[in-house]
Amino acid sequence: MLTVSNVIERFKLEIITGKTGIHKPITSIDVSRPGLEIAGYFSHYSKERVQLFGLTETTYFNTKLTDEERATRAQLLCTNETPCFIFTDDLIPPKEIIEACENANIPLLKTSNTITNLMFYLTDYLEISLAPETNVHGVLLDVYGIGVLITGESGIGKSEIALELVKNGHRLVADDNVEIKEIGKNVLIGKSPELIENLLEIRGLGIINVMTLFGASVVLSEKRIMLNVHLEFWQEDKEYDRLGLDKRTKNILNSEIPSKLIPVRPGRNVSNIIEVAAMDFRLQNMGVSAAREFNERLIAHIRSKDNGGK
Structure with missing residues (x-):
């Protein structure tokens, strides 16, 4: 209060x-x-x-x-x-x-x-x-300037992915528990609870302090959440988006943020995928969409084939 x-x-x-x-x-x-x-x-x-x-x-x-x-x-x-x-x-x-x-x-x-x-x-x-607030189970990082909230079921490797992203030069905001405030429509600010600030829990290793290990430049006190990456274990019978045309969102409080569903299975470098997702998000905000460009090319190619067949 x-x-x-x-x-x-x-x-x-x-x-x-x-x-x-x-x-x-x-x-x-x-x-x-x-x-x-x-x-x-x-x-x-x-x-x-x-x-x-x-x-x-x-x-x-x-x-x-x-x-x-x-x-x-x-x-x-x-x-x-x-x-x-x-x-x-x-x-x-x-x-x-x-x-x-x-x-x-x-x-x-x-x-x-x-x-x-x-x-x-x-x-x-x-x-x-006085902004409305809630807590979300996940990891929040600053990846290329984009606040990326990584969610997924327990044990899928969110903290391990966060550790790899931190080693790649990105900044950790919160691990495991993200405190989120809605300071405006679709404006969500995330931070870590004070008790676990700068800490990562790595199964088999325990609790590590990323600021002590890697320096103050790899941590951030708070960040606006702009993109959600939801991780799930790969399901062979499920059809995943291959073009990037599906528009998913995640609802937090009264706001919506864009969301990407990333299936996880051995051999996939999920941290690299998240880096690319952040860069692609920035490009889309600048009006550049590879998926839309491909779709337009495909439509043009189909039309040219149809015209040539007449």
């Missing part, structure tokens, strides 16, 4: 009053500048949001309102759902807001940051901290 104290610690905010309320939860990723509310319009007051006061809000509150209006509107701003107030630009909060926050046990905070700067970084922080 995200609380006001987390925001205070992250942005080094000064507490003016309301210290007893710093453990209040923050539930909204949005922040508000309550200009309309200061002017007296409370019909759509977003009271569950962090409230920011910049020079405009503070000056209007101090100069355009009567004493009675300042006291009344300060009380209306302070609700049970309001997590905190933050005054930016080293502004001094009006005494009416200090008193209202004190009475309602709402943290009143202050920073030297500009309001534009704080809004940008605070919104980004809240989006990530």
Whole structure:
């Protein structure tokens, strides 16, 4: 759960009053500048949001309102759902807001940051901290700049493949358990649980620390997941995609990412296949598709044969 104290610690905010309320939860990723509310319009007051006061809000509150209006509107701003107030630009909060926050046990905070700067970084922080999250059994690596999530049943060799990819110069993000946050539609960020960060479990060898063995350049704290490679044991009676025209996806939370099904059997160099899959994914994002090009050639060849036979 995200609380006001987390925001205070992250942005080094000064507490003016309301210290007893710093453990209040923050539930909204949005922040508000309550200009309309200061002017007296409370019909759509977003009271569950962090409230920011910049020079405009503070000056209007101090100069355009009567004493009675300042006291009344300060009380209306302070609700049970309001997590905190933050005054930016080293502004001094009006005494009416200090008193209202004190009475309602709402943290009143202050920073030297500009309001534009704080809004940008605070919104980004809240989006990530409050994003929907889940855990997936698999391995996450950065392969040629592409976040590749390798999944498959236990014992198929995901960690061994990850080790080979790391030896080839790619970077490990997480092994066995991947923590995933959805910070936007089809935008998934994966990282490792702190307990197993930088570690790989190799059956018959045990736990190894890849950063200690290969250096800091082979690990990454987090990565956007762009491609899923799902491994399964080769089934002789199953027809696998040979052209690359099948469009598979994997659903994680409310997002979809492209997925490739790779059958595993002795003699196949799966790590090389994953490297090629990542490179091909990059090319497809640039509009280059070998499968589509082959299909177009095949259609053109068939048409030329048909025309020649007439």
